[in-house]
Amino acid sequence: MTKEKPTGSEVKIRVSGLSNGLHEYHFSAEPSVIGLEPNFRSPVEIDVRLDKITRQMFLRTVIHTSGQFQCDRCLDEFNQRLSTEYSMFYTYDEIDATKYPEDEVTILQPDQVFIDATEDVRQMVMLAVPLKLLCREACKGLCPHCGANWNSAACKCEEETIDPRWESLQGLIDN
Numbered sequence: 001m002t003k004e005k006p007t008g009s010e011v012k013i014r015v016s017g018l019s020n021g022l023h024e025y026h027f028s029a030e031p032s033v034i035g036l037e038p039n040f041r042s043p044v045e046i047d048v049r050l051d052k053i054t055r056q057m058f059l060r061t062v063i064h065t066s067g068q069f070q071c072d073r074c075l076d077e078f079n080q081r082l083s084t085e086y087s088m089f090y091t092y093d094e095i096d097a098t099k100y101p102e103d104e105v106t107i108l109q110p111d112q113v114f115i116d117a118t119e120d121v122r123q124m125v126m127l128a129v130p131l132k133l134l135c136r137e138a139c140k141g142l143c144p145h146c147g148a149n150w151n152s153a154a155c156k157c158e159e160e161t162i163d164p165r166w167e168s169l170q171g172l173i174d175n
């Protein structure tokens with residue numbers, strides 16, 4: 001087993017001349033280098049386990065980072081931690097590629113020096129962003145009438161607003 005901390009900031013692993021066996025790598029990459037938007041501000045931490053046998057490699061990657069997002073309900077900015085992982089099978093022989101789903105296989109060129117997982121990491125981070133972004137599970141959101149943020153204080157709108165359906169019923173009773 002080898003442990004290596006590459007100096008380059010991209011997620012690149014030298015594969016030419018790599019011995020068979022288990023190799024572990026850690027990358028700490030600036031979000032801009034990965035190609036992430038500026039709302040990602042903390043480094044993307046990437047742990048890679050690469051298992052190599054002759055002419056094939058199996059890569060398992062765990063990714064941790066965080067991003068700044070706007071809450072769907074109260075529109076406040078908040079920090080969301082993101083963790084994700086993925087696997088990729090690398091092979092020099094196209095025939096072996098058919099054993100795996102298309103998006104989990106990469107064919108290597110015979111003279112390939114590096115594998116570059118930068119784009120895969122970027123895509124996985126983007127997929128890890130939840131569809132519904134909430135600053136907290138119980139976010140109360142904004143008042144639709146006055147725009148007050150119900151997380152910080154209640155407003156008086158509810159007391160003042162009379163449901164129009166109730167108003168017309170009230171009219172029937174009065175008559």
Ligand SMILES: [Zn+2]
Nearest residue numbers: 071074135139
């Ligand atoms: Zn919120």
Ligand SMILES: [Zn+2]
Nearest residue numbers: 143146155157
């Ligand atoms: Zn209100």
